[in-house]
Amino acid sequence: MLEIAISVLIIIGAAFTFIGSLGLARLGDFYTRLHGPTKATTLGVGALLIASVIHFSTTGQGVSLHEVLVTIFLFITAPVSAHLLAKTALHLRVGSLAPTPPRAEAAAAAKAQRDD
């Protein structure tokens, strides 16, 4: 029973990881590509880590929770790096399918960067 649960979690996790990278490979512009890795891959690795917690807690010696640390770390850092990447792309004026925010704001952003 537990083995089935672990297997299902592993497959779900791996599938989401794959879908995240698929989004990275096939979507049209940088900003849409950003969505795949930040959401799907993070959740996929999270599911894999939960499967690993269950696996080691049931087969090893006692409860093993330190995989949770990696999960929390990923869930905190993935949006931060996504935000930084999007900011960088806006700064460099990377081509986009959607109309990018007006130039005035981008200029204000650039000025704020210099003033910091």
Added chain:
Amino acid sequence: MLSIALIIAFTLVCAALILSLWRLLVGPDHPDRILALDTLYVNTIALLVLLGILLGSALYFEAALLIAMMGFVGTVALCKYLLRGDIIE
């Protein structure tokens, strides 16, 4: 049951690695490449976790944690470099 699931999972994660690698090579812009690197290290964490389950060793999590930290710092450093042309403020 578990071994079949692990084989499927390994295949999927390796395919994900190849797709990320492709994006890393193709680009076309710098942020794309950084994003591909970011995805590569998260995929590597997935691969390490799967290896840990397969071999029944908890040692791989130390490596996974280190890769998670180093990868995040690397992404931030590269973004900062592109944003300001400088890393240390």
Added chain:
Amino acid sequence: MLHRLLPHPLLTVTLALTWLLLVNSLTPGQALIGLILGWAIPVFTRRFWPERVRIARPWWLVFFLIKVLWDILVANVAVAVLIVGGQRFARPAFVAVPLELRTELAIGILANTISLTPGTVSAWLSPDRKLLMVHGLRVNDPDALVQEIKTRYERPLVDIFEPPC
């Protein structure tokens, strides 16, 4: 006095828990080391933590986190469908969300939440902290998206971190 000795109680508890997770054991000795580390690190790095974190309603934060976790699950399925479906369904757009939040931590949590949930990534925060640019993967109605972000995520955060006195 207490403020000098224990500048950030929340950080202390978090660091102690992190240490216990890291060594993966719950013996009294490790708990003691964790508490010592949790006390020493905030004291010695006080300059990096200028503002003291205040959570007015901790239990609401727990409910908020559960809601966000559920949203992450739903959002991921939606994004997965979009990615597999391909370019045809994507309708990307930038929307600007005016912010009511003033606390740095609350704005950070809001930006992270937005990045993890329904097809949106926070892309840029204006230097005066009043406007958050959000990139949506499939935006049919920009105003509705702004309204949803404000009512669903920003309002609870205002209640948690900056309740009106």
